Structure formats: structure tokens, C-alpha cells
Amino acid sequence: MAGPTISSLTQASAGLSADEFAIEIGDVSQKISLSQIATFTNASGVLKSISTDEASILTTSMVRVSGMDVTNVGSGIYTFEYYIRSQASITTQTMKFAVNHTGTTTAFMYNLFHPGNLNTGGGQTVDQENTQTSGRVWCVNLTRTKNATLGPNASIDSANADLLYRISGMMVVTTDGTLELYHGCETLTGSGLVTIKAGTCLILKKVG
């Protein structure tokens, strides 16, 4: 490749997905885009998020958070970590969640964490504002069954205010499928809407 030295080129202000690199594959010169490099390198760490709020729901049935689907999660061992930004329109409404994989898995476990309102176990009010000297107990619901519903709890500290739920889990996949996040309402009483908010995200790592 003839041309100027790399150092004499104009510095790009930032990497862009369409940026192209020269590569060599089996003695053949080709080009690769930065987005292709990202796809390859992120094979061990898929980052998924939603940039706009999901449609609010009022149903106790589980509803797929469509923007959080990760397709083609194939054979391998994975860990996953969801950061779920959620709101309910009334304080007596809470959320429940499930994680599913549409393919075949031989192991599947996940834990749903929420900030509790007590310094003892079982704080059923999800409370995102807590500066008590003693601290409080971070509460967990757990399952080893795929697509099992975890939650709901009893109430939340504040209506229309952000709550940070976390789901941590691992799975062993043997047949390709889609990793899905589901959510639902605790109750229809009071018609409290539940919304999965922009910023909700998933870090999926292939570890084996």
C-alpha cells in the first residue's frame, strides 16, 4: 500500500461505524468497517439498551420488552446482567420480571434484585431513596427456571420516579435462540401503569 505515513494523516475526531480499514485475508487485501470490528469484538460482550421508553402496560400478564431482544444467542455459556429503569404511576403498583431464551438451554438461573425499604429482610417496598445510617437490605428473588416470573413486591417509594432493578444470571445454551426480557404489573387495582424506561440495558457476556 503506497501513500503517506499514517502519522501524517488527519486525526479523526472519533471512530465512526462506517470508517474503513485495510485488512488482509489469506493474501487477499480487503476492507473492514469499524462496525464489523465492533460486532466481532463484542462477541464476548453484547451491550443492548433501549433509547426510548417502552409503551406503558396495565396487565398482570407478562409482556415482552421487545426492544431488549438479543437474537441468535447460540451455543455457549453466558452471563447476563440487566439494569432495568422502571416506573409505576401509583405507589401501590409494582413490577415483576422474567428472562427467557427461546432456544434450548441446559442450565438457566437468574436473580432479581431490588432496593428494599427495611434494614431487615423482606423489604417489600421498592425504595430508590435511602440514606439510613444502618443501610438497608438489598432484596432478591431467585429462580433456576427459564421464563419464571420473579416478583412482584408490595409497593414502591414514589410514583413516576425511577427505580433501578437488577437481574443477574447465567445460562448454558445448546441451541440458538433469542434472549428475552418480560415484565408485568402486580395488580390491576388502581390502574397503575408500569413503564420500562429509556436507558434500560443488558450486558451479555459469552464466557465459554
Place this chain on the structure above:
Amino acid sequence: MADTKISNLTQAASGIGTQEFAINEAGTSKKITLDQISQFVNISGVHVSLANDAVANGLTTAVRVSGMDVTVGSGTYVFEYYIRAQLADTGNSPKFAVNHTGTVTAFMCDFFFGDTGVSATAGNITQAANTATGQIWAFQATRTLNTLLGPEASVDAANSDIMLRITGLIIVTVSGTLELYQASEVAGNLMTIKAGTCLILNKVG
């Protein structure tokens, strides 16, 4: 650049952030550093850590841990701080806050510590408890930027490491600096943020 096949070039020993690559950007030849590629790809997030202890202080008002600053632009991020701290007196305890100097539309963070309690939190931070029942992983939380979380009641040992964790989510619309602040519960009682304290910041959207 000499006209040499890529496969004939000397293999670099490892990737270094300042290494430069030639690119075509919309018809214009430019260069890009491995740091920039890494930032775009976000392979494992931004890592920031303290190589040396921060200056010990006993202020009850928030002090920025200057070595932990990181510029954070528009986007959605999750962050995780692993804080190695020591207090000179067991009657003292730490306080922490996370701030972003730009504009954010959402922010939540939880501050975690190992508590000596087994059935209820006591606010006594411990890094050396191993009962059969397990101890409580206690937390404090906020949805407000730059809000000090803590203090607690005490720490289990003076001048000994405790590991504290802060995790959170932030949506940034105007670039700014993500900052970590610390303070002591008791005025004049020294607290040190120790070398090894680190941040893992992942851009997820």
C-alpha cells in the same frame, strides 16, 4: 507507508492505545488511534483506577477523588465503582457521592457495603465476617446526582482495607465529567481512598 503486504509486517507485541491506523472516512484518508477504536467498540468499557493512594482527609463535606475523573459524553451508561478505603478510627465511616458535570436525564446509584448484621443491618461495615448464616450486603440508594450516601455507624478495623461498591445507571445528554466524591462521618477522623480503587464504565446505548 511502504508498499508492504500486511502479513509481511512485524507483529506488534500487544495493542497500545496510541497506535495509529489508516482509515477511509467518507472518502477522506484519516488516522485513528486504538484508544478511539476501543472507545467506539467499548470492548470492556472504560477503566479508571488509582495508582496511588488519594490524600487522606477528615472532612465531613464532599471532596472529589481527583484521580477518578472521566469525561463522559452523550449516551446511556452503567457504572461500577470498586472502592478500596481505610479509616483511621473504627468510629468513623465513609460517605460517597457520584456526580456528572454535564446534563443528565436519568441517574440512579446504589452504594453497597458488607454489614456485620445477619438478620438486620447494623451499619457496621466489615470486610472480615464469615458466619455460617452469611452477613447482609447492605445498601443505600439515590436517584439524585451528587447526593452523599452514608455515613454508616462504624468500620470493623482501623487502617484496614474495606471494599465498597457503587453501581448505577446514567443517561447523559450533554458531555461532562463523571466524578466520585468522598467524605468522613466524623470531622478530623482521616479516611483514605486507596490505590486500586477503580471504575468500570460501560456505554450501553
